[in-house]
């Protein structure tokens with residue numbers, strides 16, 4: 001393994017419901033550890049004690065009165081805490097950070113899905129993150145029906161999973177549109193084949209990063 005990259009990299013895994021984010025997070029984690037990387041694994045919304053409380057509110061299917069701006073601001077509130085408490089200290093210590101969802105999900109769900117202006121999200125992104133952006137974002141891409149079917153087999157739907165197909169198609173389109181304009185920062189992975197085929201595609205990208 002070459003050691004050309006000594007600085008920790010910030011990797012995020014994105015996609016609509018049930019595309020296999022958690023499944024492939026575990027694969028990426030194991031692969032990076034085998035490659036000798038020191039890494040932390042975390043998720044959004046959440047990743048801190050306070051952030052996990054905000055996550056519970058955000059995902060609560062009974063929380064039907066939440067307005068769109070509240071949802072957006074809670075996402076960034078949790079993110080601010082996550083960055084200060086977990087992500088920045090790890091990156092500053094030279095560790096790799098692997099995060100299940102990050103700001104691309106905010107653009108996709110609150111922007112594409114809910115219809116909040118992308119420029120408002122960009123302002124919050126700049127405020128909370130400064131210039132920090134992930135080094136690599138895997139966008140796992142799958143038709144909405146298949147993802148919802150995979151996710152549905154697992155647990156009761158959360159507040160987002162109650163949304164309609166039209167909402168998720170806008171979310172999916174937003175991930176793909178963002179990846180298309182910045183191809184160096186994103187890898188769009190076809191999540192429809194078998195788990196091992198998906199992981200093979202991810203591995204090709206990881207091999208170029210270490």
Ligand SMILES: Nc1ncnc2c1ncn2[C@@H]1O[C@H](COP(=O)(O)OP(=O)(O)OP(=O)(O)O)[C@@H](O)[C@H]1O
Pocket residue numbers: 015016017018019020021022023024150151153154191192193194195196198
């Ligand atoms: N390539 C695949 N083919 C078939 N089934 C898969 C594949 N990848 C993951 N799965 C299965 O689909 C289900 C959902 O996967 P997973 O929980 O990893 O998705 P997720 O994107 O993390 O979902 P969520 O958006 O709810 O967090 C799991 O039961 C998982 O085993």
Ligand SMILES: [Mg+2]
Pocket residue numbers: 021022023100
């Ligand atoms: Mg998951």
